[in-house]
Amino acid sequence: MLFKNYMEEAVETTLEEVLARKDDVCKCDRCKMDIKALALNNLPPKYVVTDIGYVYTKANELAAQFKTDITVAITNALKTVSKNPRH
Numbered sequence: 001m002l003f004k005n006y007m008e009e010a011v012e013t014t015l016e017e018v019l020a021r022k023d024d025v026c027k028c029d030r031c032k033m034d035i036k037a038l039a040l041n042n043l044p045p046k047y048v049v050t051d052i053g054y055v056y057t058k059a060n061e062l063a064a065q066f067k068t069d070i071t072v073a074i075t076n077a078l079k080t081v082s083k084n085p086r087h
């Protein structure tokens with residue numbers, strides 16, 4: 001069994017989608033990690049116990065459910081990081 005914060009996977013998936021649509025932002029690992037950390041700090045954690053392999057499916061369900069909140073948190077984090085990149 002696995003103890004997991006689904007929100008992490010949801011943010012990861014959504015971040016890739018948001019970045020794929022943007023050409024004017026840095027996509028280096030440092031900036032992506034900073035955006036992810038900032039976004040996660042502004043989203044409620046969703047801890048669950050699950051089977052390995054089930055996490056991704058469940059994360060997608062969660063992402064759909066909270067898509068708007070996640071996208072807003074990522075967009076805000078992206079603005080903050082773009083203004084003051086640490087790479």
Ligand SMILES: [Zn+2]
Nearest residue numbers: 026028031087
């Ligand atoms: Zn960067």
